[in-house]
Amino acid sequence: MKLLEERIRKEGKALSESVLKVDSFINHQVDPEFMDLLGKDFAEHFKDYGITKVFTIESSGIAPAMMVAKYLQVPMVILKKQTSKILNGNVYQTRITSFTKGTSYELTLFSDYIQSDDKILLIDDFLANGEAATGASRLIEQSGAELAGIGILIEKSFQNGRKRLEDAGYYVYSQARIRKLGNGVIEFLSDDEPVISE
């Protein structure tokens, strides 16, 4: 998606070979008009997937997911990051370890907010190793619902998240795909190029 690529070229900062800072318009300061456009693009892309709910993981996915849900006219559900297991039932939980941040949490979903006939679109800001998205897919499958698609703002295509999700049978659409990051360098991959071989 050219619009996001252009904005990343203009405002993104490659802090290292793996870290891209986009906190002037996505993560910390958020441009609501721009989010609206990204949300509209996702909604357009997934309009024939029969989506019944948009899921996201707190907290940087909330802003774009909100806009997608608004355009698709379905509820949004925020998967919560809990520090500990919730023991009083009616909850799906799975442990996520973020290698990037060196942290762990229990991704949590109250069972009231998913039904076995739901078709879920998962929206998140970044896809790197796919830990969070894979965890979300486990919760969704535990409930019997279907993860019908995954929409990502920024895919780090040099990491194995997309491959992992595709190997597990999921469809991934990323608005911007980063081939390479480095000292002031941000290179993109086109929509139809395969992931970098491993």
Place this chain on the structure above:
Amino acid sequence: MKLLEERIRKEGKALSESVLKVDSFINHQVDPEFMDLLGKDFAEHFKDYGITKVFTIESSGIAPAMMVAKYLQVPMVILKKQTSKILNGNVYQTRITSFTKGTSYELTLFSDYIQSDDKILLIDDFLANGEAATGASRLIEQSGAELAGIGILIEKSFQNGRKRLEDAGYYVYSQARIRKLGNGVIEFLSDDEPVISE
């Protein structure tokens, strides 16, 4: 705001004298159309305040703040909850202790995203003792900017958050004000009733 009161009457659950569960439409599952209406109401209410940025605290304030920012056509900034002090400058931080949850965190704002001539509207989902909002006001004042207004979805008027903020000179607009919570009881206070005396 009648619309929010009605929805709370219908879907909210008073779990105790202090805990109101609204996670079917605000906190965990989010109704985007409804958030849009709440956002529009805030934007309408604060339209003459010269707001230059909408601030919120991650993560349940993000969805409504997003909509407010969209209607006011200004950026949104998400104040982050960090577990530790960030030592490499260019950051405002202040410690927040949540009595409700028994947790502490460093409320964090990168100095790039606030300027001394900003007029800030702070949006949050709940106001109880006002710990988070008071912390946000400290960060905003450190930067020299002005906290021009505070918009709250649900005020627990039986706690002292509003009084604390008003005593500090801030203007608070709450869309729903709860006078009393209890076993299945949710009572509202009208817009112009003062806070419960202490």
